[in-house]
Each structure stands twice: as structure tokens, then as C-alpha cells.
Amino acid sequence: MNYPVIVDVTLRQGIADPEGATIERALPALGFTGVTHMRAGKSFRMDIEAPDEASALEKATALAERLLSNPVIENATARSGTKG
Amino acid sequence: MNYPVIVDVTLRQGIADPEGATIERALPALGFTGVTHMRAGKSFRMDIEAPDEASALEKATALAERLLSNPVIENATARSGTKG
Secondary structure, three states, rough: OOEEEEEEEEOOOOOOOOHHHHHHHHHHHHHOOOOOEEEEEEEEEEEOOOOOOHHHHHHHHHHHHHHHHHOOOOEEEEEOOOOO | OOOEEEEEEEOOOOOOOHHHHHHHHHHHHHOOOEEEEEEEEEEEEEEOOOOOOHHHHHHHHHHHHHHOOOOOOOEEEEEEOOOO
16 A cells, blocks of 8 residues: 655754754844744655555655755654555 | 744645745655655744744744745744744
8 A cells, every 4th residue: 555654854853954044044134033942844745555554654664764864964753644 | 921832834735835845856866765745844943932932823824924934935824833
């Protein structure tokens, strides 16, 4: 069966995030105040063929560490995604 | 109070996704089979000061449409995020 999976890739704590910092600095000029700790990340949606959801998530985690993220500076987590 | 919010930005259906397509093509060479419909997206984590969570999510949606996404080709959705 095919299971929809979402992999979230975020920068590890302490790693500089110039994209997030730039967005945060731009917000007050657009009238948005009270927004802090902006961090930019990536997400990947995919369908994985597996016998059950746990194996699909395991495969997604392996794949995320191999190809989708740089484990030195990024965390990757896989979660079940609703079909859409 | 500060509410943690995550904004997911994904390409609309039908919009070409060369990054996702390239990842999908690379997977079999790494030994990952049975992965289809790979789509790449972005995610943004932030803390939003608001009187309640519903207002925080509303502010995040407005901000996502103004600054974080291109509404012509992308969908943006805001969801509550756990502090991390």
C-alpha cells in the first residue's frame, strides 16, 4: 500500500538562519509585529509503498538522512501526511 | 502570550516541481524504491504574540500570504506548532 509521508527538515538549534532572520526583520515594515524566533525550513511530501505505516515512516527517515538533509546542520523528522 | 506557529508552503497542484522530480529520480540509485509523488516545499516556524491561539493562526495566515508565499503558484497553511 502507498502511505503519504511528510518529511520536515529544520536547521539545528544554534545554526545561523539568515533566511529566517531576514524575514523577521522585514515583518514590522509590513505591519506585522510580535513575531519572533522565525526559522526557515524545508518540507517534502511523498507517497511511500510499504506493508504498513511504521515501515513507511522508517523508510522516509532513512531517505531523509541520506538525501533530503545535511545531518551536520539539519534535523529531519518524518510524519504521516494526509493525502491531498 | 506567545504561540508557536508553523506555516507550510507547498506548490499548488499542477505546478511543475523540478526539485521534487529530481529527488524522485535520484532515489532508485540510492536503493530507495516505491517512492512516488515527491513534492518539495518550505516551512517556517515562528512565535507569534497574540491574545489567543486562533488570532495567532490568523496573523500567521495573513503574513504567509503577504510575505512567505507566492499565492499564484503556492498554497500556505498555518498550524499550531509545539515549542522546540
